[in-house]
Amino acid sequence: MVEYKALVMDRNEAGFELGYKDMEFRELSDGEVRVRIHYSSVNYKDRLAVDPETKVIRSFPMVPGIDFAGVIAESNAEGLEEGDAVVVTGYGFGTDFNGGFREYAEVRSDMLVRLNKGLTLEESMIYGTAGFTAALSVDAVLEKGIRPEKGKILVTGATGGVGSHAIAILAKLGFNVTAAVRDMESAPWLMELGASEVIPFSEVMPPKKPLSPVKWAACIDATGGASVASILSEIDNDGIAAISGNASGVKFESTVFPFILRGVTLAGINSVLVSQEKREQIWGKLANEWKSDVLGLLVRRRVPFGELKENLTTRQTGSGRDIVVF
Template sequence: MFNAIVIEQDDNGQRASVQALDESRLPEGDVTIDVAYSTLNYKDGLAITGKGPVVRSFPMVPGIDLVGTVSQSAHGCCQPGDTVLLNGWGVGEGHWGGLAQKARVNGDWLIPLPSAFTPAEAMAIGTAGYTAMLCVMALERHGVTPDQGDVLVTGANGGVGSFAIALLARLGYRVVASTGRSSEHEYLKHLGASEVIDRASLSAPGKPLGKERWAGAVDSVGSHTLANVCATTRYHGAVAACGLAQGMDFPGSVAPFILRGVSLLGIDSVKRPQADRIEAWERLARDLDRDLLALISREIGLSEVVAVAAQLMDGGVRGRVVVDVNR
């Protein structure tokens, strides 16, 4: 038997709870893992609270991240005793995920735990930090360099935003953080933000073009915020878009793209090729100040997940939530 967060749905609606399950209920897969840690991401919050159409079949164990030790393997990627890491690939949505003491998955989805990180540190980073690194890499490949000017990070208090600030600042960029929480300014400055602006300046409907301000941007918000970020990005700048906290719509104009040559770079972390994943984690090992992990993340037990998911959806959670699934 093992404990897991289970999301169920019936005529009375959707609910999530901690349940004890028999290992025979695990889904198909060629690698079985004794999970050590998982995380609580925005997508997990949507799934657990039912506030978004994330879950594609019921019952579902949420958790888009996991790290743990292989107990059984019929895949060449790993052997029993290996410590492995998983981000994305639809786990927690269409395949049982990491918010459980055991998981069974496709070995193609796994990478070895980077030697630079402990299991808990890897989950403090998780999909949020990995996605932030993909965004930074995309801006670099576009040619955005620190000498070109300010780089904006929206949704700055969230997991992706927190890591994007820390990574960009350490790489020498002048980072401007956008947030709606005035109480978090010192936190963002400690991560490396040189300036903090109110998200209200970006979140309302705006003009097709505004004053050129950003050499580049990392946006995890979407909707009007993303449209306004594009409208105020400098000539030949780039915006890496990876989230939809404000909305999935894009109420913008083609003007920034055809008059200023701005590039909108879509960042998918779910089905990213293995080589990209390994490169991103190698870059995290090199470029992330691990001392910041204690500031960015906090740890909870499996029994706290449902309550904290509700807080996350209400905007009451800063940074990352690491889940010790064995307590």
């Protein structure tokens, strides 16, 4: 049997262990392909997964890595051929079953998207799960009917993967974007991505009135927590807050007034279980009209696979901005 390298999270009598191990090819089932992985990315969820205290991974051994991109090395699926470039995100890869931190992966054909010619493999993982989530958030804003002339869009968690990609996509589409950050030293970089202004995160924190003066046409919130209530109170009539993260907390306390007096929508963005049709639509836009002109600025570092263990176990800020090179 052919062997390949994988980064594996395991549990034994001594505790938990993250290390490189050899894995073997298995026979492909009907409808499966074998992908030679070229790139993955390091997401906030990946860092949580290798921390035993979080219990993100409950079954061991497990290969982390919630997304990856590569080329089909072997196909047992109709319509997919050896050499096709594909991208995989979500579906529980890296948490429920083996993910992308390995050299090869067996994947069901209905769990992958064939890459549009407008995106390279590397570019697809510069986007990765974070960029895909940001694009779903932007899509929710657009589906609500929000257009640039409607007003400012607030983006929280702006230095992270979702927030930074959201800024770049919104700027590409002509929106006036305000980035809220805890560290104002990142302001020049965020302006390069396309933010029109950068404000301290403290400006969107409670206490605020149940309904405050309108500031935002919409918000893409990647942090969660108490600030959500304040943001909702400042969104304009028929606006929307698209929320996808919980780094700042899992709870917020609000009133019904933003919803019943201004018609504000609170939309949850779940990038794990997205229909195949929607996935293909979003990746198609990222390869074409939504493709950022500043993608290179969204990469913090390219991590060789052999250095991934150290990267994962070192505390980092701005998760979703490292890509793994195989």
